[in-house]
Amino acid sequence: MIKEDQSYYRFLKEDWKKLAPEAKLPLSDQQLKAIKALNDQISLQDVQDIYVPLVHMLIKKFHSFQDWQATKTDFLQLPKKRVPFVIGISGSVAVGKSTTARLLQVLLTHFFPQLHSQLITTDGFLYPNAELKRRKILDRKGFPESYDMGSLLAFMRAVKNGDPQIKVPLYSHQSYDIVPDQFDIVDNPDILIVEGINVLQLPSNQTIYVSDFFDWSIYVDADPQLIEKWFLERFGILLDTAFHDPNDYYYAYAQWPREKAFAEAKKIWRAVDLPNLDEFILPTRSRANLVLHKVEHHEMDAVYLRKY
Numbered sequence: 001m002i003k004e005d006q007s008y009y010r011f012l013k014e015d016w017k018k019l020a021p022e023a024k025l026p027l028s029d030q031q032l033k034a035i036k037a038l039n040d041q042i043s044l045q046d047v048q049d050i051y052v053p054l055v056h057m058l059i060k061k062f063h064s065f066q067d068w069q070a071t072k073t074d075f076l077q078l079p080k081k082r083v084p085f086v087i088g089i090s091g092s093v094a095v096g097k098s099t100t101a102r103l104l105q106v107l108l109t110h111f112f113p114q115l116h117s118q119l120i121t122t123d124g125f126l127y128p129n130a131e132l133k134r135r136k137i138l139d140r141k142g143f144p145e146s147y148d149m150g151s152l153l154a155f156m157r158a159v160k161n162g163d164p165q166i167k168v169p170l171y172s173h174q175s176y177d178i179v180p181d182q183f184d185i186v187d188n189p190d191i192l193i194v195e196g197i198n199v200l201q202l203p204s205n206q207t208i209y210v211s212d213f214f215d216w217s218i219y220v221d222a223d224p225q226l227i228e229k230w231f232l233e234r235f236g237i238l239l240d241t242a243f244h245d246p247n248d249y250y251y252a253y254a255q256w257p258r259e260k261a262f263a264e265a266k267k268i269w270r271a272v273d274l275p276n277l278d279e280f281i282l283p284t285r286s287r288a289n290l291v292l293h294k295v296e297h298h299e300m301d302a303v304y305l306r307k308y
C-alpha cells in the first residue's frame with residue numbers, strides 16, 4: 001500500500017513494480033548481458049521491479065523538461081539550443097551510487113536508443129593528493145573542503161549553457177588519486193547523470209548548490225552498518241585487483257595478512273567515511289526528489305518520492 005506523510009509518498013517494492021505497465025515486457029537477453037557485465041551481483045528482479053519503472057518515470061520527466069524548453073524558447077524568442085537534462089545521484093561512499101548510475105544509463109540506452117546519455121562522477125573534482133597534502137587535509141578526502149567546488153560549479157554552468165566538449169578530470173580508485181592529464185569529455189548529451197557524495201551539498205564558499213543544475217535528484221540510502229559491509233567488500237575487490245600491480249595504491253595492503261588489511265579498512269571507514277556520512281551526506285537526503293532504500297545484498301525495499 002502506498003503510504004504518505006507530509007513530505008513523501010512511500011512505495012514498497014510491490015507498489016512500485018506495478019507502475020509503468022508499458023515496461024512490463026521482460027528484458028531481452030542482450031539487455032541482461034549488458035547488466036551482468038556491469039556487475040554480476042545485481043539482482044535482475046530489482047532491475048525489473050525498481051529500475052525499469054524508474055527509467056520510464058525519468059523519461060516522462062525528461063519529456064516535460066523538453067516541452068518546457070521548447071515553450072520557453074518560443075515565448076521568449078530565444079535561439080533554439082539543446083540543453084542536457086541533468087540527473088544527480090547522491091548517497092554515502094560505497095552505497096552503490098556509481099553502480100546505480102551506470103545501471104540507469106544502460107537501461108536508458110536500451111529503452112531509448114535515440115537518446116544520448118553520459119555519466120560523470122564528482123570524484124574527478126577532488127583535489128589531487130598532492131594538493132590535499134599541501135592543505136593538510138589528506139585525511140579529509142571526501143569531505144566538502146576536499147573538492148574543488150568552484151570547478152565543479154563552472155562545469156555545471158557550462159553543461160546547462162549547452163557547451164560542447166567540456167573536460168572533466170578523472171579520479172582513479174586504483175591509484176587513489178586524480179589521474180594526471182586525463183579527462184572525460186561531456187559533449188552536450190540529451191541526458192547527463194552526475195554522481196557523487198557531494199552533489200546535494202551547499203559548497204561552503206559558494207552561493208549556489210550543485211543541485212540547482214539538476215532536473216531530478218536521487219539519494220541512495222541504506223543502514224550505515226550495511227554500507228560498512230559493502231565498503232569492506234569493495235575493499236576486498238580492490239585488494240584482489242591490486243595484488244600483482246605495485247603501482248596500485250592498494251598493493252601494499254594486498255601484501256598484508258588479509259585480516260590486518262581489513263582491520264585497517266574498517267578503521268578508515270569509521271574515522272573518515274562514516275563521520276562524513278553522518279555530518280555532511282545524510283543531512284542532504286531530504287533535498288533529493290527520490291530516495292531509493294536498500295537492504296541486505298543491495299536489494300531495494302522501498303522508493304520514497306518527495307512531494308515538493
Ligand SMILES: Nc1ncnc2c1ncn2[C@@H]1O[C@H](COP(=O)(O)OP(=O)(O)O)[C@@H](O)[C@H]1O
Pocket residue numbers: 039041042043091092093094095096097098099100230231233234237297298
Ligand atoms: N545493486 C547492486 N548489487 C550488487 N552489488 C552492488 C550493487 N550496487 C553496488 N554494489 C557493490 O557495492 C560496492 C559499492 O558500490 P559502488 O557503486 O562502487 O558505490 P559508490 O559509487 O556509492 O561508492 C561495490 O563493490 C559494488 O560492486
Ligand SMILES: CC(C)(COP(=O)(O)O)[C@@H](O)C(=O)NCCC(=O)O
Pocket residue numbers: 092093094097123141142143196197268269272273
Ligand atoms: C573518493 C571517495 C571520497 C568517494 O567515494 P565513492 O563515492 O566514489 O565511493 C572515497 O572513495 C574515499 O576515498 N574516501 C576517503 C577515505 C577512504 O579511503 O575510503
